[in-house]
Amino acid sequence: MKRDRFEEILKFLHFNNNEAGGAHADKAWKIRPILQAVEKTFRRGYRLGKVISFDEGMMPNRSKFNSMRIFMPDKPSKYGTKFYTFAGPKRCQSRAKRIFLKI
Template structure:
């Protein structure tokens, strides 16, 4: 027998052995898969299905809707947006913003070295009347949107906004926004609550919401109110 014939015969025998091993392995897989499926089927059929128990045994009160203490004008069909605004944005909330904004401005002046030309040195404590003006401007900017904030104080007839320009100067507006605050940074830490900078405001708003309306038994909260594509651990 020649060397070529010997190589061909050995190659044939090797291929036959490999094919045999493949068949054995495939058979083992089918047997294993079949036995696993049988065990899973047995587990499923052996389970006894029962009734789903409610997590809460409290009975729902059908006394829902607007609370009686709410002013009558808020229950009227002719309610205006300003009525809702004045009911929820109360003086306690405005005073909170004033107090923490002034506090943060003082802390910034004490901890930062500023040049003589810095506009921050011109910062003075804000007042209740001025804070109402600031909120008015913010709402107005939401209704009439422009590419840049500076445009609201532009002298151009294309962008000029007399309402905002007559309410507050641009420099003062920017200073107030820079120090706009709802909490004392020196008293709270981010590791305690990720919303610690907003918590005082949220607590007041939630209490106000509860004082106005009692929701129904089933509430669906499943839609994002504000589009957000970034990474955030909490979002609605």
């Protein structure tokens, strides 16, 4: 796909109403409907057992346009989006992901 075509698609691709605002309260407000749909799918399709693990992960990203980017100097990927997840012991699938938002 050519760059111009990608930018044209990106310009009209919206998951939330830009007029409603919400950026002051939630940095992930533009993609919140997608995150809620993913969390709902995880809740519906996967039941946690008696033993669960709580873990944190990092999605590496050095883009200065990422408003959810954080800096963690002790990690191999120093810049990125941090998220938390619950997982059960019998599957390699996580139940829910929560994005850490530094305000």
